[in-house]
Amino acid sequence: MFRTTRPLRFGDCDPSGIAYFPSYLNILVGVTEDFFASLGFPWKAMxxxxxxxxxxxxxxxxFSRPGFQGDDLDFALAVRGIGRSSLDMEHTVSARSTVLWTAKQRVVATSLDNHASxxxxxxxxxxxxxxxxxxDAHHPAT
Known part of the structure; x- marks a missing residue:
């Protein structure tokens, strides 16, 4: 499992200090990019x-609980499936030892020349x- 931590900054939150959910998506893209880099495949080179x-x-x-400005978001990324061109991942995002949100994500390897998988x-x-x-404990194999 790939793990990393990201701060929840002022610009990621609404005026009340609660995480603005589109900011989570931007942070998630960075975590996914860092995962590929950790494998030796930085996106710029790819x-x-x-x-x-x-x-x-x-x-x-x-979304289970709100995140707040100043939280350290702990990301756990698990690879759940690999297809011909697809990759299925599950993300669990916690702060203060509490799960804030989870995500199931599928990405697809795509040619940047013809935009096909x-x-x-x-x-x-x-x-x-x-x-x-x-x-894992949350998703027993069938």
């Missing part, structure tokens, strides 16, 4: 040298497969 993009094609969010290159697939989690 975009510029390999001409591969990783757009989100599905995103399901569930493309198979994950073997090296990226191998790195993603090393992080594949098929079971």
């Amino acid at each position: 975009n510029d040298e390999r001409r591969i993009g990783v757009p989100t094609v599905r995103l399901d969010l569930t 493309c198979a994950w290159p073997d090296d990226i697939r191998a790195a993603l497969t090393q992080h594949l989690e098929t079971t």
Whole structure:
């Protein structure tokens, strides 16, 4: 599981100091980008040298508790499935030892030349497969 922490800043919140949910999406993109970088595949190199993009094609969010300005958001990213061109991830975001929100996200490897899906290159697939989690306490395997 990939883990990282991000601060919830003033600009991420509404005037009352509660997280503005679109800001969560911007932060989530950065976490996903950092995950790929941790595998050795920074998005800039993927975009510029390999001409591969990783757009989100599905995103399901569930908000449980509010986040507040000054919170440290703890992200846990789990890889749940790898298709020919797709990658399914689950995110759990906590602060103050409490889950604030969860997300199920699907990204797809896409050619930046023709904007069509493309198979994950073997090296990226191998790195993603090393992080594949098929079971955990919340999602028992069937």
